[in-house]
Amino acid sequence: MLGGSSGANYMLYVRGNKRDYDEWEENGLEGWSWDSVLPYFIKSERLRSEEILASPSADLHGTDGYLGVTRPLWQGKVENDLEAFKENGHEILVDTNGYEQLGYSLPTFTIDNKTRQSTSVAFLRPIKDRENLRVLTNTLCRKILFDENMRAIGVEVKLPNGKIISLMANKEVILSGGAINSPQLLMLSGVGPKKHLEEMSIQVLLDAPNVGKNLQDHPTVPILINKGKNASSLFADVELITNLDKFPIPAFIGHVALNKSQSFPDYQTYALSIGVDSIIPAVMCSHVFRYDDEICRGMVQIGRTNHLLFTGVTLLHPESRGRVYLKSKDPEEKVLIYNGYYTDLNDLKKHMKSVEDFLTVLNTTQMRKIDAKVFVSIDQCKDYTMNTPEYWKCYILNMVTTLWHPVGTCAMGPEGEGVVDASFLVYGTKGLRVIDGSAMPKIVSGNTNAPIIMMAEKGADEIKIAYGIRIS
Known part of the structure; x- marks a missing residue:
């Protein structure tokens, strides 16, 4: 769809932590420190x-940008839950993206004027009548065209009627296909790991071993807290219909450090406060996370008579890496995605500690008062004692899923380590940039939508600078 995954995400506006970007610059990406990227977050935002x-x-924050951002307050819906986390030693923040990030808060969302602020709605719609803009829908890009000097001179596309044509570029070609499609297009075009391209019978134009490598994501596991029949959440499914002008379910977000002396988070929680007999457990379990029917029946059954806190506990900085491979040289064949979760065993240990740390909230006065308990409904871990480290490792391995934050497969970095440089230019080519989440060198401390929009804003300025256009 137009707007890519911003047209289907959960609309959370989370920028990440100052340290994320300072670390990018420390690792050789000049101009990517927090102080350098903050103006681009501000530029796009209309808070x-x-x-x-x-x-x-x-x-x-910005108030004049294209991207509308709002913050529902949910009076009377989540205060008791937040009070429990406050009692458990966490700050309650007004601003998820403020100077202090560690703590729990009511998040901001990319919603405004009763409309999801996808990048299509926010950025394309206001300029759709520009004479120099043309969007081809239902059109598949098959490969990048290069001349004998490895300059990108255009792209080959398949139109809706099946006709294959070449579209030529006067200056540059910019890939914005995301962490899955951008490396696929590079490899289909002959830019990628030599051995792999030869296995796919693709002519190797440039041996670029890092294309498709460095795949990172935010692994998450659902934790369901049963708050009993008498919890104070008054949310009912009817509000799903009446709250369509904002995120329709009472929600809050937390960023937590396991080492209480550090200023950046190790894990993120995103919690939905759900009333009795809601359709949300069924929807989240079977349609969002797609667990098997037996697991979902257990969640639905417990929710028929109890209030629930449906929470995802997300590992923010995994050291594990995956990879994207071609399945064939057919552009219409989906790629092979190896997510690589827990290939670094320290990630499993840290994720287990994150779940245990999160569940200490059950020891608070607020949670004990309603006899809140963690609920699980999987048989795979029945041989382990509940609430032990071994149990939670088993639970995580059986329940882990994606938060749909793939990044890094065409990463920015020094030549020899990255695929693109600090201005998104593809090493070994001319006139070719990759500007999307695949260029993110290391995943940030939170949802990736806002950081990728920031990267696009900065990328636009890099292009202007290259052609002598003054930037504002």
């Missing part, structure tokens, strides 16, 4: 939140 704009972090 509509009186509370945040009256807070000490107001100067971190």
